Amino acid sequence: MPMTFSIIARCKKTGQFGGAISSSSPAVAARCLQAKAGIGVAASQNITDPYLANILLDMIKYDITPTDAISELVKNTDFIEYRQLALVNLNDPPAIFSGQHVLGVASQCIGEHAVCAGNLLENTTVPQQMLDAFQMAEGSLAERLLIALQQGLKAGGEAGPVRSAGILVVDKLEWPIIDLRVDWSETPIDDLYELWKVYEPQVEDYVIRALNPSDSPSYAVPGDE
Template sequence: MTFSLVARDPESGAFGMVVTSSSPAVAARCVHLRAGIGGAASQNITNPELGSKLLESLESGTAAGDAMAKLLATEPDTEYRQLSLVDNQGGTAAFSGTNTLGTHRTVEGPGAVAAGNLLSDAAVVDAIMDAYASAPGEFEDRLLAGLLAGRDAGGEEGPEHSAGLVVVDKVSWAVTDLRVDWVEEDPIGQLADVWKLWQPQKQQYLTRAVQPNAAPSYGVPGDL
């Protein structure tokens, strides 16, 4: 039903996540990122609160592995959850409960966790991690390379309908927050198209927020 990648960029310290699912608006429920703190994915039979709790634990100074262990020891119904976590040192943790749906797998790499459930094949998750680790380009390019590789390796058991790409860096809001909340076919491909549109404007929108006197004009009615 869902596959994802959450990672810390070793060069910038940014955190990012890509995710896709057969259900609508998957990024709204499953993506949890906090600049300077970490990234968490909460998926399968999703409880979004768990992502927030994992990040709160990281913010208190707990490492990823200990934060995951603490949550699993205190939360009910964890047998239904699939969780990924990356901290600000690049530490990782992953968990799939006994009631995780269908074929499922998690893979931990340096500063990254790939995870999926109800997959066409467990190797989908390995393809995500391998492509992310070897792809060139910006952080978002590499995250998307992982998601596209997961799609091309077989993806979910059924069709995907939504996808998201989110990155947080040195400000409190997401510097990239792109979503395809429902399409009949290939939300990952459509998400990649939206990134191509956003990529050359990303820095300009950040400048508008933090240094408006240097912001570029977009040439639209009413623009500065």
């Protein structure tokens, strides 16, 4: 039952989609974030049904807008009032839904290229502060998502301590180019950002390793000559 604050977004410059999320529950990113290259990114949180994010991504493959996709899902899904959903595609305005049974202090905001939402929050300003931080940040999509997540924590985050965090980014390939998680920690967002800074200079190299191993660089690990 993730008690959560999150951001999902697109990068118009690169075509990437991604999301970042944190919660007091363990392994929140494993359940709540889904993305498909060239299609979009979705979040399903608050008494989570992970399947709903996949349904939304399947719907927008057929040129259904995020707003219409969420509206259709809401009309045809049991227990939808317990869910909080967000959806971003390539060109249309992002969309979000928060059911009447979403837990605690819930809030949400929609920007031009991103959606921020949360439940069981310390205060209602958390999503807006996350969105503001994302829109002001520079760098890669992953960097901007994590800056937003850090700002969410600074703004108050959840009413209680967070324990897990994760980031997911897709680009032009079937698999995510970034899928990093801290599944249980006293400081998951700081740990996730530190993990990202280790992985950041290697992201493109691992893409090359998948597409053309003959051009892939060495990392000088034992036995790698």
